[in-house]
Amino acid sequence: DTEVTQTPKHLVMGMTNKKSLKCEQHMGHRAMYWYKQKAKKPPELMFVYSYEKLSINESVPSRFSPECPNSSLLNLHLHALQPEDSALYLCASSLLYSQGENEQFFGPGTRLTVL
Amino acid sequence: SQQGEEDPQALSIQEGENATMNCSYKTSINNLQWYRQNSGRGLVHLILIRSNEREKHSGRLRVTLDTSKKSSSLLITASRAADTASYFCATALANQAGTALIFGKGTTLSVSS
Numbered sequence: 290d291t292e293v294t295q296t297p298k299h300l301v302m303g304m305t306n307k308k309s310l311k312c313e314q315h316m317g318h319r320a321m322y323w324y325k326q327k328a329k330k331p332p333e334l335m336f337v338y339s340y341e342k343l344s345i346n347e348s349v350p351s352r353f354s355p356e357c358p359n360s361s362l363l364n365l366h367l368h369a370l371q372p373e374d375s376a377l378y379l380c381a382s383s384l385l386y387s388q389g390e391n392e393q394f395f396g397p398g399t400r401l402t403v404l
Numbered sequence: 405s406q407q408g409e410e411d412p413q414a415l416s417i418q419e420g421e422n423a424t425m426n427c428s429y430k431t432s433i434n435n436l437q438w439y440r441q442n443s444g445r446g447l448v449h450l451i452l453i454r455s456n457e458r459e460k461h462s463g464r465l466r467v468t469l470d471t472s473k474k475s476s477s478l479l480i481t482a483s484r485a486a487d488t489a490s491y492f493c494a495t496a497l498a499n500q501a502g503t504a505l506i507f508g509k510g511t512t513l514s515v516s517s
Binding site: 293322330331332333334337345377379381386392393394395396397398400 | 437504
C-alpha cells in the first residue's frame with residue numbers, strides 16, 4: 290500500500306466549530322507532515338512528526354493542534370479558525386525525517402472552507 | 405522566505421513539444437526534488453537529484469543541477485495533455501539533521517492537443 294489517505298475531502302466549518310482532519314499511511318513511514326496550501330501558491334510546511342514526536346512547528350497559530358496517536362495516523366485538530374485559514378490541507382509522509390533524502394508521499398488533501 | 409523560485413510561472417505548449425522549467429535557490433542544499441500537482445490534488449514526487457549529481461533521467465524527464473549557479477532545470481520531452489499540471493521544485497537544506505522541504509512557487513504547465 291503506497292497511499293496516503295486523508296479525510297474528509299471537503300470540510301466547511303464556522304469560526305466557532307471544532308473539527309479534525311485525519312491522515313493515514315501504512316507504508317511504515319516514520320515521518321509525517323502537515324502542509325497548508327492556498328490557491329496558486331506552493332505548499333507551506335506547518336508541522337513535522339518524526340517517530341510520533343513533534344519535530345517542527347513552523348510558528349503555526351494554536352488554533353491548529355496536531356496529534357500523532359501512532360506511527361500510521363496523523364490528526365490536525367481545528368478550533369476557532371478564521372476565514373483566512375481556508376485552504377487545501379495536505380498530509381505527507383516519508384520513510385524517515387533525515388536531511389530530506391526521502392521523497393514525500395502526499396495525500397489528496399482536505400479542502401477546508403471557514404465561514 | 406522561500407528557497408526555490410521557478411520560472412516561467414506559466415508555460416503553454418502543444419502536445420509533442422518539450423517543456424523546460426527552471427528553479428533557482430538561495431542556500432546550500434543536500435538535494436533538490438521536483439513534484440507535480442494536478443489541479444487541487446496532492447503532490448506527486450517526480451525525481452530527486454543530490455547535490456553531487458549534475459544530471460538525472462527518469463523516463464521523459466531530465467533534471468539538471470548546477471550548484472555553482474544554485475539552479476536546476478526540469479525538461480519534459482514529447483509532452484502529453486496529461487502532463488498539464490503545476491510543477492514545484494523543493495529543496496532540502498544542507499547541514500541539518502532533519503530537514504523539511506521548502507517548495508518554490510511553481511510553474512503551471514498547460515499542454516494542448
